Amino acid sequence: MDRSEPVIRVENLSAGYDETVILHDINFEVYAGEVFVILGGSGCGKSTLLKHMISLHPPLAGRVLINGSDLTSADDDERRRIMRGFGVMYQSGALFGSMTLLENVRLALEEYTELPPQAIDLIARMKLELVGLDQFTGHLPNEISGGMQKRAAIARAMALDPGILFLDEPSAGLDPITSAALDALIRRLQKTLGVTFVVVTHELASIFAIADRVIMLDKSTQGIIAEGDPHVLRDTSDNPRVRQFFNRQPDLAAA
Amino acid sequence: MAALAINDTPDGRRVLALSGRLDASSIPALWDDAHRALSDAPERPVTVDAGGVDYCDGAGIALLIDLVAHPRPAPVDVANLKPAHEVLYRQFDPARLEHDLDPEPKRAPVIEEIGRASIRLGRDIRGQVSFIGEVVAALANAIVNPASVRWRDVWRICERVGADGLPIIALISFLLGLILAFQSAVPMKRFGAEIFVADLIGLSMVRELGPLMTAILLAGRTGAAFAAEIGTMHVNQEVDALTTMGLDPVRFLVTPRIIATLLMMPLLTLFSILVGMAGGALTMQSFAVPLVTFLKEVDSAVTPTDFMAGFVKTFVFAILIAGVGCLRGLETAAGASAVGDSATRAVVSGIILLVVVDGIFAVVYFVLDI
Numbered sequence: 001m002d003r004s005e006p007v008i009r010v011e012n013l014s015a016g017y018d019e020t021v022i023l024h025d026i027n028f029e030v031y032a033g034e035v036f037v038i039l040g041g042s043g044c045g046k047s048t049l050l051k052h053m054i055s056l057h058p059p060l061a062g063r064v065l066i067n068g069s070d071l072t073s074a075d076d077d078e079r080r081r082i083m084r085g086f087g088v089m090y091q092s093g094a095l096f097g098s099m100t101l102l103e104n105v106r107l108a109l110e111e112y113t114e115l116p117p118q119a120i121d122l123i124a125r126m127k128l129e130l131v132g133l134d135q136f137t138g139h140l141p142n143e144i145s146g147g148m149q150k151r152a153a154i155a156r157a158m159a160l161d162p163g164i165l166f167l168d169e170p171s172a173g174l175d176p177i178t179s180a181a182l183d184a185l186i187r188r189l190q191k192t193l194g195v196t197f198v199v200v201t202h203e204l205a206s207i208f209a210i211a212d213r214v215i216m217l218d219k220s221t222q223g224i225i226a227e228g229d230p231h232v233l234r235d236t237s238d239n240p241r242v243r244q245f246f247n248r249q250p251d252l253a254a255a
Numbered sequence: 256m257a258a259l260a261i262n263d264t265p266d267g268r269r270v271l272a273l274s275g276r277l278d279a280s281s282i283p284a285l286w287d288d289a290h291r292a293l294s295d296a297p298e299r300p301v302t303v304d305a306g307g308v309d310y311c312d313g314a315g316i317a318l319l320i321d322l323v324a325h326p327r328p329a330p331v332d333v334a335n336l337k338p339a340h341e342v343l344y345r346q347f348d349p350a351r352l353e354h355d356l357d358p359e360p361k362r363a364p365v366i367e368e369i370g371r372a373s374i375r376l377g378r379d380i381r382g383q384v385s386f387i388g389e390v391v392a393a394l395a396n397a398i399v400n401p402a403s404v405r406w407r408d409v410w411r412i413c414e415r416v417g418a419d420g421l422p423i424i425a426l427i428s429f430l431l432g433l434i435l436a437f438q439s440a441v442p443m444k445r446f447g448a449e450i451f452v453a454d455l456i457g458l459s460m461v462r463e464l465g466p467l468m469t470a471i472l473l474a475g476r477t478g479a480a481f482a483a484e485i486g487t488m489h490v491n492q493e494v495d496a497l498t499t500m501g502l503d504p505v506r507f508l509v510t511p512r513i514i515a516t517l518l519m520m521p522l523l524t525l526f527s528i529l530v531g532m533a534g535g536a537l538t539m540q541s542f543a544v545p546l547v548t549f550l551k552e553v554d555s556a557v558t559p560t561d562f563m564a565g566f567v568k569t570f571v572f573a574i575l576i577a578g579v580g581c582l583r584g585l586e587t588a589a590g591a592s593a594v595g596d597s598a599t600r601a602v603v604s605g606i607i608l609l610v611v612v613d614g615i616f617a618v619v620y621f622v623l624d625i
Contacts, residue, residue, distance in 0.1 A: 097590040097591050098590060100359060113283065114280075115279060115314065119282070119314075119321065122317045122321050123314055123317040125355060126313060126317055126320070127313065129351070134356050134357075135357050137358075138358055138359040138360070142589045160279060161279065161314065
């Protein structure tokens with residue numbers, strides 16, 4: 001792991017929608033080849049942070065650098081170039097419902113490369129084999145299970161071999177076995193392909209299985225309340241919110 | 256950039272030496288050359304020497320695998336891969352990737368397609384008949400037991416169907432009356448018969464154009480909205496949620512919409528007739544026919560029977576538009592395009608039904624001499 005060179009640098013980012021500020025003055029870095037997990041309770045702004053990192057929403061203030069290029073101030077051509085460097089898996093998979101899995105993966109390859117059709121076909125099938133779906137290439141998204149849809153979405157995000165993959169809640173709505181298999185897949189892809197992962201999740205089991213480093217967001221401070229190795233945070237953090245999260249203690253008000 | 260060098264060794268081997276960066280942007284240039292090198296000399300065993308490759312991503316691995324899996328008598332092997340690339344390469348089994356394991360089914364023969372379409376049509380008709388039955392039962396129940404109707408929904412839908420629809424119906428009807436009067440007044444003036452334009456406008460608006468134009472506008476506006484709204488609810492499993500709560504989707508979603516359309520359609524038609532005649536009267540002013548004369552002429556030409564003949568149709572049209580819209584919504588399939596399909600089908604089949612039923616009315620009125 002190359003600690004010296006961050007692939008993502010978030011600087012003084014304030015995020016929100018219209019007048020509502022959800023996150024205030026966020027700073028952190030993600031290094032090449034690590035699995036970086038953004039965690040926190042429901043409604044603390046995890047998904048908002050992710051959407052701002054991938055430039056789906058303009059930040060209220062601050063900037064996001066991906067591989068050294070500023071995504072927030074880039075013009076359209078530059079943005080497209082930077083965006084080719086990462087892939088995104090959305091919470092629901094967001095596969096195109098009218099296309100087969102193979103066509104879903106082929107799409108980016110067809111649009112962005114000059115490869116001959118049989119090469120595109122082979123690469124798309126290789127991506128689907130990587131996630132264990134090579135026997136479902138001709139299926140439509142609504143013909144396969146939720147876990148498979150998420151794996152197919154990862155295959156689609158990897159079509160152009162991006163160096164960074166953003167995953168929004170990969171284990172949401174999955175059973176523990178499927179969720180563990182997805183965690184193992186993330187680990188394997190990180191080891192073999194050297195992909196940097198930025199994962200949003202609140203599943204404790206998942207966090208301990210995959211995370212090299214985490215940041216924890218909190219609603220009350222609108223910022224990061226902890227950063228580091230999840231095992232170390234669980235055992236040594238003196239922040240009550242962090243201990244509460246890792247020990248699954250309910251809020252007294254909620255209980 | 257990537258480079259490819261082809262050498263034949265004295266022992267009968269062909270060596271393809273790859274070097275540089277193998278990625279999606281560099282390999283298209285050498286994909287065909289590399290394959291040609293294999294098919295040119297099918298009897299020679301080939302070694303792909305990847306020793307000079309500095310960088311290799313998924314696309315590069317795809318090239319290697321495609322070369323190894325190339326169908327030819329002599330074998331192809333890969334040598335000198337760097338350990339990092341070796342790891343990537345070993346993840347895949349070239350034999351397994353040779354063919355698509357789940358190819359898309361080929362298009363069925365025409366006969367089979369026709370058969371399937373016929374079965375679909377049969378099911379469609381069956382569904383429509385049972386839907387009509389359910390709607391009739393639900394409406395009968397609503398009449399017997401008015402408290403079971405969700406009146407709050409009815410008023411909300413009335414507002415959207417009726418009040419919100421007024422501007423477009425006013426505009427179209429006004430222009431219709433205006434244009435109809437103008438087009439007929441010009442030739443009739445040559446015979447000094449422009450006063451009879453008032454009869455024409457009055458009769459056609461009351462008996463035919465008022466009800467039909469309002470119905471067609473409502474089919475486009477309201478029928479499509481019902482189909483899209485219920486279709487989206489269906490896709491979001493809201494209709495399933497109603498069913499599992501023991502609530503009948505027809506009573507809950509369809510009945511209020513049909514009642515609201517039944518209440519609004521006659522009012523909108525009256526409004527349309529009135530505005531259409533206002534348009535006609537305005538045109539006639541410019542042909543020196545004063546408003547009083549126009550009204551008197553309409554009054555003498557249009558009988559209460561004519562009015563009832565047009566008015567009765569509006570109730571039938573209302574049931575058709577709302578019913579078809581709701582039916583198409585409930586039939587919505589899964590997927591992003593399904594809601595759009597439902598809305599389209601609601602409008603198209605709604606308008607076809609309107610025209611057909613209007614024709615039936617015309618024949619019945621003719622036979623009954625109304």
